[in-house]
Amino acid sequence: METNPTRIAEILVGLPAVNILGVDDVDGEPLLIHIEARVERPRCPRCSGGAWVKDRPEVELVDLPAFGRPTRIVWRKRRLIYACECSTASFTEQVPTIAPPRGKMTDRAGRWVTYQVGKLGRSIQEVADELGADWHTVNDAVLAYGTALVDDDDGRIGEVAALGLDETLFVRKGKWRSKNWSTSIVGVGADEARLLDVVEGRSAKGPSEWIEAQPKEWRDGICFGVLDLSGPYRKVFEDTLAHATQIADPFHVVKLANTKPDACRRRVQNETLGHRGQKADPLYRARRLLTKAHERLDEKGEAKLMGLLRAGDPHGDVRMAWHAKEVIRSIYEIDDPQLAATFVTELAADLQDDSFPVEVRSLGRTLRRWFDQIVAWHQVRYSNGPTEAINNLIKRVKRIALGFRRFRNYRIRALLYAGRPNWDLLPTVTPR
Ligand SMILES: [Zn+2]
Known part of the structure; x- marks a missing residue:
């Protein structure tokens, strides 16, 4: 069992190569742990000359909570200056295992928040509250570690067919x-x-x-x-x-087809009623039923839809657009690529017939313009x-x-x- 108090403090704080200088424990405030880095003084990269400490600014870093309590590491950094004449500028010591340069959070806390937000999908604010930190501190850390994780990993993208x-x-x-x-x-x-x-x-x-x-x-x-x-x-x-x-x-082809009954409904409403759809208008009441897949309509739903269309759709335009959407969905029920190609060719021509409403004709044009891409799906069938x-x-x-x-x-x-x-x-x- 460890009984040396200094060593116990070091174990609890768990940062490599630091001396614990003291702890401030004020009720209702984050726990402050004062540390200094136990590292060798740097030497001049040119002449290997020594450096002397100019002053010791304190940097406060958000750390992981200690025993459920928000915690700050107060790092007494050394600002140094070389004793030689190679450079006269002062510089502050950097120890990446404690915190990254200019970071406002310890290194371990930065990695932890990145996991919490990035992998577990927690919100920045929720994680910031847990650490008693502000939103920007956490967001900056997630960006710094997250960018490295996704952009510095050459293997992430991998082979793609x-x-x-x-x-x-x-x-x-x-x-x-x-x-x-x-x-x-x-x-x-x-x-x-x-x-x-x-x-x-x-x-x-x-x-x-x-x-x-x-x-x-x-x-x-x-x-x-x-x-x-x-x-x-x-x-x-x-x-x-x-x-x-x-x-x-296919998802997007069907999605586009799905917009047509709705566009058509709004146009017909305007033409027949002279205003946008209102609560009591039959077509407006049909708007949800129109976007539902046919097989998801039960008998009652289908009867209701047909009734509403009879009441509000004098020329059958909306009904046509609804039908066209359903036929386009059925493209993806065809197994044989050759059959699918024939089907799409004929469908594109049929839908462009002059007698059809404008929304349906536009679907026909889309099928013609994207024919190759649409039928290519049947060759490979990416779902x-x-x-x-x-x-x-x-x-x-x-x-x-x-x-x-x-x-x-x-x-x-x-x-x-x-x-x-x-x-x-x-x-x-x-x-x-
Ligand atoms: Zn030097």
Whole structure:
């Protein structure tokens, strides 16, 4: 059993190579543990001459709670100056095992908060409250260790056969709540996906630059580019991965088709009633039923939908758009690629018929424009689950953070939570 009080204090504080100078214990305040580093004085890198201590400023660092109580390490640092004439500038000692340069938190607390926020998905504020620290202190540490964890690990991205691009809204900013977009770059596997990175904007520029910055062998290994129905992402794949077969993500095709009954409903409402939908209007009452998948409507639901459409949809436009959406969903029930191609060709032509409402004709044009990408899915059948799963993880991160103001915060938090970093490396990374 250890009985030496100095040694006991060192064991409890648990920091390597420090002397405990004392403890301040004031009720209702964080516990203050005063330390100094037990390290050799540095020598001049040029002449190996000695250095002398100019003064001893104190730096207060947020540490892990001690016995459930918020704790600060008060580090009496040495500000030194070389005795030789090589340099006359003073400098402050740095001991990364205690805290990173300019850090406001001990090294061990920085790694701990990164795990709590990044891996466990806790909010910055919740973790800050537990440490009795402010939000910025914790956020800075998560960024510093988190960036190192995701960006300094060459093995994180790994081999990817199918690369997916997906736009994600990361914040609404300013007076007009204008939308700030980002692009998720996803490695799509047969039944799971990995978030590889997030870049700003949803134009071709960000993802193109990201892809071009990857090693050539990695790019050559990509056989498929999975995309939503967006022109910019199509351009990304054409410009940077021309050899890859493009596949339209079924999730996005169905999602687009799903917007049509609603758009059509609003137009018909305006035309027949002269105003936007109101509570009692039959079409307005049908709005939820319209977006439901047909097989999820029970008999009663279907009867109700048809009744509402008869009452509020004199030319059958909304009913047509609803039907078109259902037919588009059925594209993905076809097994045979050849059959699927024939089906989509005919469907694209049918939907563009002059007699159909404008929303349906636009779906027909989309099918024609994206024909290759849509039917390519039947060759490989990447399910739509993976992209959706990543979207859901990102949504969770955004909800916990109550939205992100800065892109860098968003990127690191999304990658820590959904990018599957190698957490085994956390104890060894050098914070940025
Ligand atoms: Zn010197």
